[in-house]
Amino acid sequence: MLIATLIAAGRLDDRLLAAALERVPGASFSGWLDEGDAADLAVPDAATARAALEGWQDCDVVVQAPAEREKKLLVADMDSTMIGQECIDELADYAGVKPQVAAITERAMRGELDFAAALAQRVALLAGLDAAIIGRCLAERIRPTPGAETLVSTMRARGAFTLLVSGGFTDFVAPVAAALGFDNFRANVLARDGDWLTGTTTGAIVDSEAKRIALEEARARLGLDAGAVVAIGDGANDLSMVRAAGLGFAFRAKPVLAEAADARLDHHGLDALLWAQGIPRRDWVI
Template identity: 65%
Template sequence: MTIATLIAAGRLDDRLAEAACAHFGARRGAWVDPGSALDLQFDGKVPAVDGWESVDLLPITPGPRRRLLLVADMDSTMIGQECIDELADYAGVKPQVAAITERAMQGELDFAGALRERVALLAGLDEAVIALCLAERVRPNPGAATLIATMRAHGARCLLVSGGFTAFAEPVGKMLGFNQVRANVLAVRDGKLVGTVDGAIVDASVKRATLIEACATLGIARNATMALGDGANDKAMVEAAGWGIAYRAKPALAEVADARVDYHGLDALLWAQGIPRAEWIEV
């Protein structure tokens, strides 16, 4: 038997619950939060939602329901922006950079090569623009801080691992409450961006390795982990995790993830871990 959490925040009444059981071929389980989240039981594979009633249906993989390690992507996952695209806007090259970003996130381009190509277009930009971009444009996705605060309160370790840049990831990680941050380092000389990255590039293989290394260091079983992302560069870590989540994701990631969140905020992942809203630390 497989359990999946049906989520329709604030509108999940008995009518919708019964309609969902009929539509998905499921049986009712226990409420996680009356009116918002209900467990459903399946004998076979959990079907895709495909837009039905704008609900999210998250299958729960084997392992402890309250996960002990979260490894999350940043751009378009924990925050609503692609930082390199926004930075490129200040340099007057956003259309060129955004087009490469989209193809990379769809899995059409090698990530490392695409990153180098985009960063080269930023050469000469004043380093001070990074702080301006952070202040003016970078915003957390709904429920991001609540997800991290609540998981940490329940004993989880939360890592932000980004193919973006430490100049953004470190302040975002601090703002959202992550334990640790890993990202690329933009090369800066004399207050200007050089157009290169210092050190090894954080790509899909590094994201996967970070999850595996954290399991070994912390003594956490793989089935107690959760990985969260939105694009092709997150596939390896999402597939390596005990529970891999695609958040409003590109098809390249959505098709391999264990569960998808398409209609709710990131805090919906707390319901899927069996945590009712009364136990959330809302930030």
């Protein structure tokens, strides 16, 4: 049997739980993680349970094997995942080109454009922008997704390694990683000419394949198998790393990633990933 973690924070009463069990042939109640919020069900088949419960009554459901349920490596995307914004779109607003940049970002995240080419197009529109605007953008626009800090802090406290990987820029990723408590990060580097952005990047591009490689390198360094890894992202650039993880999540995701992921998190904050790992709220680090 598999574990299906049913999450409906503040709403998971006996009536809703009984209705969920009726929707999945062969399912049974295994126990509460937090009464009223999240419970474990035993289910015979992942596809059937997901089809029956995913999105039903604004619930999130995570179906997995019992082995290695608690993960030892978290690999997370940043923009529209660990934070609620797309940094390049917000920075472009200060340059007066947000509509053009945001349109390219949307197409890239849907997998309609080559990521590296889309990145080059967007960064070129920032040429001549005062680099000091980055700090202003961070302070005024960038906010963590609910549950992000609790997820990272709790996993680290329980011995997991946490890695933030982003197709964005170190100017944003480094401070966000520090604020949320990540162990390490990887991102692109914006080139400068003195105090001004040149409209280019330097070094290798962090694209979908680079994110997968970062996950694999961290996993190998820690001596873990794939089952000990959880990854989460929102767009096409996260496909490879989500597929490489033992448990790959799509967070408020574009269809291309939502269809490929092991689980979707559409209705709750990032701390719901702790319930998915069998960790009750009393053990969260808040």
